[in-house]
Amino acid sequence: MPVIKVPVVHRFGILSNRQHKELQKELLRKYLPSHSYEIHSDKPINPLEITEKFIQKFNDATNPQDKEDLLELAKKMLARCKRRSGLGTLGSGKHVDLPVAWTEAMILAQCKGEIQEEALDILLISLDHAPMNPEHVPVLFFIAESILYRICCDAAQKSYLYSSEIKLSKVGFLVFLRLLVFHLCGHLETSGEHTYRLHTDLKALSACEVCYHPYPNILSAVQFMLKAGETICGAVVFSDVSLEERQKQSPLGMSFLDSDPSVQLKLEQKENTIQHFLWHSLVVWVCVHNNSSRLDEVLQHLLFYKEELHQKNWLDSVLGLLVLGEAAKLNLSCLKVLMDLVRDFISSSVSLQKQKDNCMKNLSSWRWEIGYIYTTVLRDICLSGITSDLQKTAFLGFCDCTKPPKHPEELSGASFFDLLHYSPSHDPHDCEELFWVIRYGVVYNLVVMCNELCGDVSREGLRNAVWKALQKQKNNEKDSRVLEAIRVAEAEANGPANPFISSSANAPSSPRTLTSCQYVGWRVASVLSQVYLPPIGPNIPLPSKPKQKLSPMQYQHSEQCDVEKRTACSSLREELLQARIPIYPYPDILTRTDRELKKIIEDQWQKELQIRLKEEEELLEKELQEKQRKEEEHFREIMKRREEKLHKKTKPYELPVKHKAEDLIQ
16 A cells, blocks of 8 residues: 655664564464474474474575465464364463464564465454453563564565554554453562563654554554553652663663563552443443343432543443443433443533644644544444444434534534544634544444444345445545554455455455454453452352250150141141241342442442541631631721721721729829
8 A cells, every 4th residue: 555654763762673583482382382493313203383494494485386375374373273162162272372383473473474364364263352361461571572573673664554564553453452461450460571571662653653543543552551551550650770770781782681570670569440430330240230220320420520531541431331332232212322422522522722823833732532432432333233223323313313413513423423523613624623533433443334234134225324424524634644554454354365254264255354343342341340459249159057956855845746836737838937037039030230339339338428528628728727817808998997097006996994993093
């Protein structure tokens, strides 16, 4: 694709090629004990063993026959990697070994051509739906460092944008998302060495950021990696003196990676907290999955924290949007609240920037990453919504009209249709600079939707509506940057076909399907809810009849009263009361879960109510003190004026009795 990128001069050191290969060897020794980079003549060689020699031989092959043989061998390796990843079983099963599969796929991604594309596709699909296990942390750090190395040393140096760069950014987003979740759960406390290396690579990524400014789909992933990496590495305190000493030992300033960094690292032991917006989004997700009757109350309470979307630390807001998007796939009320939140966020951000003198100088205060990621969440709702009404509402909004709005400068909703026709200002040089990123995301994701709906007969109407909206946008769009989204998405869609997405081993005849993230939000919500929400629905054992022991006196008189007990038959109510069995049945699991959710919500609301009451009392006290101070100042001013005019020091309406008595005595 002939899109020229701006060359960048790197001013930060990153992992060298030698150190990157040593890191690969370390991971392979850990997860593949039988693996070896050295070939011994006395041992049989596994033809499907992934070695550095095979990667180099594959990339340097010039003979057509050798190329074909190596390509077939690489496809067998990819097939084994696919089986180990559990692509058809959501990453579960006895045959699944995710650390090994991810390591092999990342190494095979060094091959050129279609093998690289297919290896990255396997990583994308697996990282999307695989369960989150703390045992995956070392492999995730390896993939993160490899992605940063590839972007900084390989992809950013090219003059054109390649589809592999888009996939690398998507893989990097999923990897850093998982690392961020593990960080919030407290599973990265013992990863000081990995965090230290990651901190160094992130400096190089920040230097390459300018290359992707024309492509918000890649830039948003890069920004997320930088922000998440900053949060993850924020728990590490570096010794400046030791760092300078280590940099002096190497001409590249990076020799400290070869030694043990545990001596120079100190981990801060602090409790990770999340924002109220993310916490209430988790409660909404739990309410939806447990059919709670208090869902509407929680959604109304969630709207109180919409201002948190404007905070500087927007990572929790992104996680909240992902969790709320998962709930919106199942419930229409959640979708409405999600759209209302984003509509208010975009409208308030644009109106705030319109009040500035120059919008271009204030782009840093515009959290465009949240708006762009919302477009991907909305795309997943259109593709994976549980009902057709949810999918239709995500595209058209709650108004079924397909005509453009009469006032395009007012954002009436946050559906794809509303965002396409929203124009903040008629002046192209005005605050339109703020919104082109969101419209880029809308157009890009509509192309993705149109491609993924291809061949689905049951949703042909939705695909036709999306296609018509895209064609109309092509004719009406004047911003060349937004039209670039169509070229980027179509180039990605028309790339080499991936036979591993379909069930058959042959490549499909239709264009390849763009890999979209459909399960990662569900994984994030499941893990965070287990950590930050108390357990719901405790296991209550069924009632059992207690064993009653007869006392010695009762045993003596049991024979005498035997005849009387036989004649006197007690009722069923008396028998239940004697056995201490309740008359009414015990509640089922849904009722118990609903009660537990009500208890959690009420406790949280009581805490917030106490905090608000305390703040109001403090504010009232300050107002009283300020009022009293003003009254005292006013009184002093009156007395001063009285003294100047009447030359008296007495208060108004005060009789000078004391002064007269003193004069008589004298």
